Amino acid sequence: MTSGLQRLMEMAAKTDRLGITVTRLGLIVVLLWIGGLKAFRYEADGIVPFVANSPLMSFWYGDPGHYKAHKNPEGALVPANRAWHETNRTYLFAYGLGSVIVLYGLMLCLHPWLPQVAAAGSFLVVVMSFVTLSFLITTPECWVPALGDAQHGFPYLSGAGRLVVKDAIMMGAALVTMADSAKAYLRSHGHATTLKA
Secondary structure (H helix, E strand, O other): OHHHHHHHHHHHHOOHHHHHHHHHHHHHHHHHHHHHHOOOHHHHHHOHHHHHHOOOOHHHOOOHHHHHHHOOOOOOOOHHHHHHHHHHOHHHHHHHHHHHHHHHHHHHHOOOOOHHHHHHHHHHHHHHHHHHHOHHHHOHHHEOOOOOOOOOOOOOEOHHHHHHHOHHHHHHHHHHHHHHHHHHHHHHOOOHHHOOO
């Protein structure tokens, strides 16, 4: 039994390179997909509470304090709300943010050829994830509202909060890919002796 377990653990231990590759591909897919979706208005509408309540980003909007009156449910088309979002610069901001996120994904794609660029891209994803996690503090919509149920507020994450907290995994994944790309760069420049096994 012990020898069988040992063999299983030895097999599992050999999947580390595969794990890093899958982690990098996962980050690339998420960044390109989610970044690309920022070009569509329903996705831009969905991030409004996060941006409007963030002290780091709310200045991009024309009228961040009145977003609640102009929410568009996913799949719904309310022309008056869309018009408000146009003047609020909701879509303009989303285009810019989406472009940045796609750029990060493309930087990670360069790992085989320019690992230093991929390492920088991974670092930027770490920073982006940290900013996203800050929404748990700044965005009231991250917590279940007090509408009569006893379970509301902290620690009861709403749908928006559950979406945000997953960036803890993105941050960890980006740290793994950053380290791997940095090691690849050092190996390619003759600094392998500085790396620990």
